[in-house]
Amino acid sequence: MSKLVIRGLHASVLVKADNGDEVAKEILKGVDLEVESGKVYAIMGPNGSGKSTLAYTLAGHPKYVVTSGTAELDGKDLLQMTVDERAKSGLFLAMQYPIEVPGVSVTNFLRTAKTALDGKAPQVREFIKDLNSNMQSLKMDKKFANRSLNEGFSGGEKKRNEILQLKMLQPKIAILDETDSGLDVDALKIVSKGVNDARKTTDLGVLLITHYYRILDYITPDEVFVFADGKVVDKGDAGLAKRLEETGYDKYVDA
Amino acid sequence: MILEKALQSDAETGTTRYTPESAHALLEIISTYSPTSTPKTSVQVTETSNVPIRLQNTAQYAPQIVLNSQKVTVSDDVHCDIILQHTGAGDEAECIDFQIGKNATVNVISTQMKDENAMFVGKHTATIGENSEFNHTVISLSGKVLRLDLEAKFAGKNASIVAKGAYFAKAKEHLEHHINVLHNMPNCKSDVKYNGVAEDKGTHIVWIANALIEPTAFGTNTFVRNKNLVLTKGAIVDSVPNLEILTGDIQGAGHASSTGRFDDEQLFYLESRGISETDAKKMIVESFFEEILTGVADKGIVSSVREYVVKTFEERTK
Numbered sequence: 001m002s003k004l005v006i007r008g009l010h011a012s013v014l015v016k017a018d019n020g021d022e023v024a025k026e027i028l029k030g031v032d033l034e035v036e037s038g039k040v041y042a043i044m045g046p047n048g049s050g051k052s053t054l055a056y057t058l059a060g061h062p063k064y065v066v067t068s069g070t071a072e073l074d075g076k077d078l079l080q081m082t083v084d085e086r087a088k089s090g091l092f093l094a095m096q097y098p099i100e101v102p103g104v105s106v107t108n109f110l111r112t113a114k115t116a117l118d119g120k121a122p123q124v125r126e127f128i129k130d131l132n133s134n135m136q137s138l139k140m141d142k143k144f145a146n147r148s149l150n151e152g153f154s155g156g157e158k159k160r161n162e163i164l165q166l167k168m169l170q171p172k173i174a175i176l177d178e179t180d181s182g183l184d185v186d187a188l189k190i191v192s193k194g195v196n197d198a199r200k201t202t203d204l205g206v207l208l209i210t211h212y213y214r215i216l217d218y219i220t221p222d223e224v225f226v227f228a229d230g231k232v233v234d235k236g237d238a239g240l241a242k243r244l245e246e247t248g249y250d251k252y253v254d255a
Numbered sequence: 256m257i258l259e260k261a262l263q264s265d266a267e268t269g270t271t272r273y274t275p276e277s278a279h280a281l282l283e284i285i286s287t288y289s290p291t292s293t294p295k296t297s298v299q300v301t302e303t304s305n306v307p308i309r310l311q312n313t314a315q316y317a318p319q320i321v322l323n324s325q326k327v328t329v330s331d332d333v334h335c336d337i338i339l340q341h342t343g344a345g346d347e348a349e350c351i352d353f354q355i356g357k358n359a360t361v362n363v364i365s366t367q368m369k370d371e372n373a374m375f376v377g378k379h380t381a382t383i384g385e386n387s388e389f390n391h392t393v394i395s396l397s398g399k400v401l402r403l404d405l406e407a408k409f410a411g412k413n414a415s416i417v418a419k420g421a422y423f424a425k426a427k428e429h430l431e432h433h434i435n436v437l438h439n440m441p442n443c444k445s446d447v448k449y450n451g452v453a454e455d456k457g458t459h460i461v462w463i464a465n466a467l468i469e470p471t472a473f474g475t476n477t478f479v480r481n482k483n484l485v486l487t488k489g490a491i492v493d494s495v496p497n498l499e500i501l502t503g504d505i506q507g508a509g510h511a512s513s514t515g516r517f518d519d520e521q522l523f524y525l526e527s528r529g530i531s532e533t534d535a536k537k538m539i540v541e542s543f544f545e546e547i548l549t550g551v552a553d554k555g556i557v558s559s560v561r562e563y564v565v566k567t568f569e570e571r572t573k
Contacts, residue, residue: 052324084532112534
């Protein structure tokens with residue numbers, strides 16, 4: 001049983017001002033959120049409301065600076081940890097735009113990550129068996145294992161590769177940053193099934209960031225949060241997400 | 256022999272021996288000394304074989320200077336692997352001319368792992384026959400001054416060349432690679448891709464590639480690219496991709512060059528999966544070589560390059 005607790009989180013991004021100086025622009029303005037294992041939380045909100053900033057801030061991207069507030073995973077202060085230490089404590093971020101790393105194969109990447117997370121190299125046969133079955137269930141061609149990480153992958157292939165990592169690395173809490181964007185219905189079903197499978201086997205807690213209701217048809221949320229202007233402004237059940245699909249975010253943005 | 260004399264006198268005076276300029280001067284001499292007309296040795300490859308042909312150098316000891324001038328003729332329909340490994344403390348000047356027939360596949364790998372005070376300068380020329388494939392891979396890892404030029408042209412249509420290279424320059428080494436591809440025949444392809452890593456003040460990388468598409472070379476497809484990773488301040492990289500297109504009727508032509516430090520986004524991606532910063536950086540350095548080693552058949556070479564790269568990087572981060 002794991003728990004991610006976020007209290008009063010403020011974070012800024014460094015942007016270049018007109019005069020060339022780097023200035024901090026506040027994006028997160030006091031986020032309060034709790035994510036428990038075994039449950040699914042959807043975060044919905046308009047463009048520019050800070051959803052992705054929340055995801056990257058928790059994962060420790062150097063571009064974002066936390067100015068106040070706390071984020072703890074099972075009582076341990078995430079914000080004091082390096083990026084790899086956050087992963088080792090059980091946090092996973094499925095990125096909206098996975099990065100291409102030419103010359104690093106998917107297999108080599110996953111084996112290195114697994115070794116780092118477990119503190120020892122995985123058994124070769126077990127690892128390959130695991131990799132093959134997970135790739136098969138995500139309908140990824142075997143050839144992907146030897147291809148350079150994300151290089152030349154289509155948008156859908158990149159997202160499947162993120163979920164492959166989620167299944168192989170078995171984190172406690174996963175943040176899915178717009179994993180549904182750019183996916184056709186078939187790919188959306190495959191990716192959603194991947195997430196649900198991971199939940200079944202590891203009691204994973206999921207923070208699912210999305211613009212659209214449609215992924216929630218496949219991954220049922222326990223709670224839905226509305227994000228606007230850098231903080232949570234409303235919460236409810238799946239019904240809230242459905243209503244947002246019709247009404248949009250206007251009432252939160254104008255408020 | 257003109258070249259041998261030049262090298263000898265060069266060694267005697269010792270004044271310009273270990274400079275990039277002397278490498279240039281040697282290359283000038285090599286250029287006038289054509290292996291096509293007066294090769295020291297001549298190799299005829301008339302049959303396909305699984306066993307690679309090794310054109311070994313003998314410049315193991317300083318102040319030994321070795322000239323290697325060879326003509327390699329590959330017959331029609333032959334598939335062959337040619338391995339050149341340049342090692343040791345002696346200086347070397349090398350001139351190799353590849354004459355490739357029709358429907359042939361020729362894979363050449365040339366590794367430069369000279370002792371730290373040794374110099375290597377080489378020129379490879381290739382004439383590629385109709386429907387033939389020429390794969391030329393260069394790995395330059397150590398030596399005071401290394402320079403290797405590749406000049407390729409086609410003798411018939413539908414032929415292709417893949418010219419790949421990777422280098423690791425450090426400790427004031429001068430590593431220079433020139434690649435010239437002359438597209439003189441229709442529907443030929445060329446793919447030039449060099450990756451490099453540089454560290455330490457006074458280290459100098461020069462990379463110059465030229466793809467010239469002549470008016471007769473319609474249907475040409477070419478891409479020329481170079482990327483360099485700079486690990487420390489003070490290393491100098493000169494990267495010059497050239498493209499000259501004299502016909503509009505081509506399939507594609509592109510060139511790209513980038514030189515910079517570690518990519519923050521790539522490091523973040525790797526680290527976000529639990530990989531430490533040091534290991535992530537090591538993976539990126541290795542990746543520059545892995546991209547080039549793909550397709551190199553000789554397992555011994557691949558593992559010795561990997562070992563060298565990891566060792567060199569780890570020594571640095573100690």
